[in-house]
Amino acid sequence: MARFSCSGFDELNAAYAELKDIPHSVTQDVLEAMGAVAMERIRETGETMGVRDPESSEHILDKLKLSKVTYTKDGGYLKVTYSGKRLRGKTTTQNSEIAFINEFGKRGQPARPFMKTALDKSADEISQAGADKLSAWQDKIFEK
Numbered sequence: 001m002a003r004f005s006c007s008g009f010d011e012l013n014a015a016y017a018e019l020k021d022i023p024h025s026v027t028q029d030v031l032e033a034m035g036a037v038a039m040e041r042i043r044e045t046g047e048t049m050g051v052r053d054p055e056s057s058e059h060i061l062d063k064l065k066l067s068k069v070t071y072t073k074d075g076g077y078l079k080v081t082y083s084g085k086r087l088r089g090k091t092t093t094q095n096s097e098i099a100f101i102n103e104f105g106k107r108g109q110p111a112r113p114f115m116k117t118a119l120d121k122s123a124d125e126i127s128q129a130g131a132d133k134l135s136a137w138q139d140k141i142f143e144k
Contacts, residue, residue, distance in 0.1 A: 022075070022134075022137070024069075024071060024076075026137045027069065027076050028069045028076075029133045029137075030133045031069050031076055031077065031078050031130070032066065032069070033129040033130055033132070033133045034126050034130040035078050035080060036066070036129070037126045037129045038080055038119060038126050039064050039066060039080050041118040041119070041125070042064065042080060042114065042118040042119070043061050043064055045114045045115075045117050045118035045121070046102075046114040047061065049112045049114045049117070050112065051102050051114050058084070058086070060095045060098050060102075063082050063083045063084045063095050064080060065080075065081055065082075066078050067080075080115075081096065082095035082096045082099045083095065086098065099115070102114065103116065
């Protein structure tokens, strides 16, 4: 952790002025770090909850990916998505639909909320990944 010292209010005010406008590159690093942890925890939880179809050679848990960062006035966000589709016979199903059905269930198939479970259990770890990136950037600001 960086040391912060200043000799007057002008220096303190200048340091805080730099912190208020986080550059897009930093926001992207923060969100991608958080997304990477979230994606891994979703994959692990899906495995433990039996979401993987043993009869399929390619599975939704193998098709997780992060979307591009979308910037907002409050910072930004990205999404963990499921790319691709599965073909069984003549029926094509998007992997995102398969993930949705696993998460919320349908008639004859109980819900296996692997995404909600993963995110709830890992909220602190996901946040910490972003906080570490943001803290590293802040340390650089205060070193100036």
